[in-house]
Amino acid sequence: MFTSISPPAAQPPAPPSRRELNKAATRQAISDSTLGLLRSAGPGNFTVEDIAESAGISRRTFFNYFSSTEAAIASVTHGFLDTALEQFRLRPADEPILESARAALVELADPMTVAPMAELFSLTQASPLLARSELEAWDHCTEQIIAAARERAARNPAVDMDGDMDELYLRSLAGSVISCGKAAMEVWFSRCGTDLSAESLAILRQLLIDSMALLGSGFAASAPQHPDSPASQPLQSDSPAPHSSERS
Amino acid sequence: MFTSISPPAAQPPAPPSRRELNKAATRQAISDSTLGLLRSAGPGNFTVEDIAESAGISRRTFFNYFSSTEAAIASVTHGFLDTALEQFRLRPADEPILESARAALVELADPMTVAPMAELFSLTQASPLLARSELEAWDHCTEQIIAAARERAARNPAVDMDGDMDELYLRSLAGSVISCGKAAMEVWFSRCGTDLSAESLAILRQLLIDSMALLGSGFAASAPQHPDSPASQPLQSDSPAPHSSERS
DNA sequence: GTGCAAAGATGCACGTAGTGTAACTGCGTG
DNA sequence: CACGCAGTTACACTACGTGCATCTTTGCAC
Incomplete structure (x- = not known):
């Protein structure tokens, strides 16, 4: 290049x-x-x-x-989330946002990408001092997603942007996507620690996929009573992942 | 009441x-x-x-x-979210979490409750200095919801807690609920400012309901193409909440 | 009431965080 | 080479947050 x-x-x-x-x-x-x-x-x-x-x-x-030590530390998280945003932005504009998010997040399950994040998780365990800038980083990413999604919609006249609904829709969706991605990361770390083996990364991938599936299914409208039905269909990482759009 | x-x-x-x-x-x-x-x-x-x-x-x-001025300011947000948590905790244990969250959030659309929050929103507009403690407050609320939901599940043997899935499920759901509630608050404020009239509160109620409906429907698995179909039909709180489209 | 013990408030000192400012250094350009 | 400018550095200053010793208030027993 x-x-x-x-x-x-x-x-x-x-x-x-x-x-x-x-x-x-x-x-x-x-x-x-x-x-x-x-x-x-x-x-x-x-x-x-x-x-x-x-x-x-x-x-x-x-x-x-x-601006502070926290900011310096949070640069790791920013870098991590920036790669996710980068992936998100180059998804096709007509793709459902949730699917784009899923694809972008799965790309994060890469040794070089998650390694700094995993170490940061391990270092900041039980240290609320650092939580602030971390939260800021995730929040910043949320805003970026909102901006990216809005720009995407602007270039895609197929979807009519009702000026009334879109703001709530966008903010809710973006926030939920980030929350679920964060949840997957947290669960992954609590389960695998700083293990970066292929199996561990596969688990992370699956957690990210599952969290997006939960979101897309409306959390099965209930509690996770049936481990097979709601979100655990073992869809593997690189296969097309048909992703049956479940409308109600 | x-x-x-x-x-x-x-x-x-x-x-x-x-x-x-x-x-x-x-x-x-x-x-x-x-x-x-x-x-x-x-x-x-x-x-x-x-x-x-x-x-x-x-x-x-x-x-x-x-511990800081920010913490003193964030006490307002903490009080606000604490009332929501209080409402959430006294919902029946067999109720779906999303429904409990919806009910708890709607209770917030009360003049005495939202007034401090609304003023805080107006005062901290365009001031990232205060955003930190605010984010912390919302995050703290998320953790509380997780704890409450987990305790509720423990008292409700009907749902089988698959030790594998529940962590991701709980964290994703709690985070999404908070994100959507936050989104509704933000949209409401950007639309109504510090207006606490009955109509304004009705809009807030409807926004909270809509955001929970979006979440429960998996965000309609797509973009909001049909303003009537995705999330607005089932439940109306007590007033029609006329949606007036204003666009910037 | 008086005395006592614990909780809380206060003053003081200290290290650290950020920031404004002016002088200084090294890179890019004519 | 010399000039201009981006970037670095040293210095000073305000404010933050905390440990500690001291003083005041409260609760309680006598």
């Missing part, structure tokens, strides 16, 4: 200037140092000055990149 | 001791002073010392009650 000759004009693809590079490197160094201290010292047991020293920068510079 | 609120509470029926009373009064004074400053100065434009002075206490005492 050589982006040929794109001097400094293109917006996203080719600004490999020295300054941008240094900035990215510094940002990464800060993030790494923060994670390192989180590992060695534990949450709440190190200061911004420690991070700065570890990253080889000044305390002031840290705040030029992140 | 007078819920016959007797002066003391249920479990702690007789602790009107002087100490408890003073503590409650101080706590309320702090909360009031904080809200007052939020009104007069705006978010981020006053310090803990200002609150303490306004409440007639010392700065140190403030921190004996709240």
Whole structure:
């Protein structure tokens, strides 16, 4: 993937200037140092000055990149959710949102992608100090999904956007999707910890699929009385997943 | 509908001791002073010392009650969500969770209950500073719902709790319910602002009902193509709640 | 009432978080 | 090479949150 000759004009693809590079490197160094201290010292047991020293920068510079230690830590979550959003955005516009979400989430069950998240989960266990920025990250992702879904609908005149209903619909759906994805992640971690083996990732995939299926089925309109009926049809990850649209 | 609120509470029926009373009064004074400053100065434009002075206490005492200004502000949201949880908990144990949630949420559409929330919404508009504690409050409510639902299931041997599925089910459902309730509140506020008239509350009720219906129907497995079909038909609270389309 | 013990409020000090500001350094450009 | 600018750094300052010692209030027994 050589982006040929794109001097400094293109917006996203080719600004490999020295300054941008240094900035990215510094940002990464800060993030790494923060994670390192989180590992060695534990949450709440190190200061911004420690991070700065570890990253080889000044305390002031840290705040030029992140507004707080929590923000630096949450950059992991942001990166994780950004890949999900990326996947979501390049789904076909006429696809049901739930199906797009399912597809995007399943893409996350990849070693390189979940590894940082899994470690973050393990490091922030029983530490409400860090929960704040995490919640913010998920909430931010919700807003992004709303924006993406709205833009998708705008490009898709087939669905009539009744100005009255769409706002509630979009916000409810996006929030629920995020909540279910989060729930799947939480259950997965509580079950598999930081295990990144193929079986563990398969479980994660299935949990994500199941949570989306629960959402799509309206949670079976009741309690999970029949483990076979509501959402556990063993649909495997890469097969087309017919996804029978269950309308009422 | 007078819920016959007797002066003391249920479990702690007789602790009107002087100490408890003073503590409650101080706590309320702090909360009031904080809200007052939020009104007069705006978010981020006053310090803990200002609150303490306004409440007639010392700065140190403030921190004996709240860990931060945000926490003091979020006490409003906590109170709001606590009433919802209270309603949820006294629903019959054999009722579907979604229906219980719907009933509990509709109870919130009461002037005395929503008034503080509505004002908080208006005061914290465009202020991400306060969003953190708000998110925490909603998240805390989610955990409470999970706990309540789990306890309910434990007392209801009819539903078999498959140890494998229930965790994902509970977390997904609870998170989705909260997300939808939140979405309804947000839409309501963006539409009605701090209007607490009967019509406005009817709209809120209907939004809450609609969001739960969306959830129960699996979001119609698609986009809201038919404004009449997806979620608005079955239940009307007590007023037709005329839907007026306004678009930006 | 008086005395006592515990709970709570207060003042003080300390470390840390963020932020404004001005000086400084290295990269990009003419 | 020199200039301009993005980015870094040092410094100062306000505010936050907490530990600790002290003082005041409350509850209780006598």
